[in-house]
Amino acid sequence: MRTLIVEDEMLLALQLEHEVESSGYRVIGLASDESEAIALVEREQPEFAFVDIHLRDGPTGIDIGRYLASRGIPFVFVSGNLKRIPADFAGALGAIEKPYSANGLQNALLYLRAVLSGEDLPPPPSSLTIFQ
Structure with missing residues (x-):
């Protein structure tokens, strides 16, 4: 699955990229602010995205989430x-709450x-908050 990671902390973005790719997903890019993400x-x-809420340009992750939703791209917040x-x-x-374990x-x-x-x-894992 073609996955976008929107995270402004580079070490966290790279760690997430590694975990995502280890699970068989393909990371198509890393973005650290709203303009890069769009x-x-x-x-x-992308077919899926992980989106941090607070990015390099402020709390724009919510806006990115709304943009993804308008395009029909599923995503989870990582915050x-x-x-x-x-x-x-x-x-x-x-949503996945930071800090998270591998x-x-x-x-x-x-x-x-x-x-x-x-x-x-299956039942959702405790590491993932599901929105109904």
Whole structure:
């Protein structure tokens, strides 16, 4: 699956990229602010995204989430402060709270793969907050 990572902390972005690629997903790009994210969406047409809320240009992750949702691209927020997610979830499938463990992220990726492929869903892992 073609995956976009929107994260302004480079070490976290690279760690997430490694974990995502280890799970068989293809990372099509890393963005650290809103303009980079939108340019990558337009150019690379991702099928899924991980989006931090607070980026290099401020709390623009919510706007990026709304943009992804308007394009029909599923995503999850990855944030150290899940309280900043709006009541309508900005169209996100869920959220992964930082700091996360490699095992927790792998479990979340397995669950998300099931969601996106239409498989029967196991219970969501504790590392992933699901929005209904």
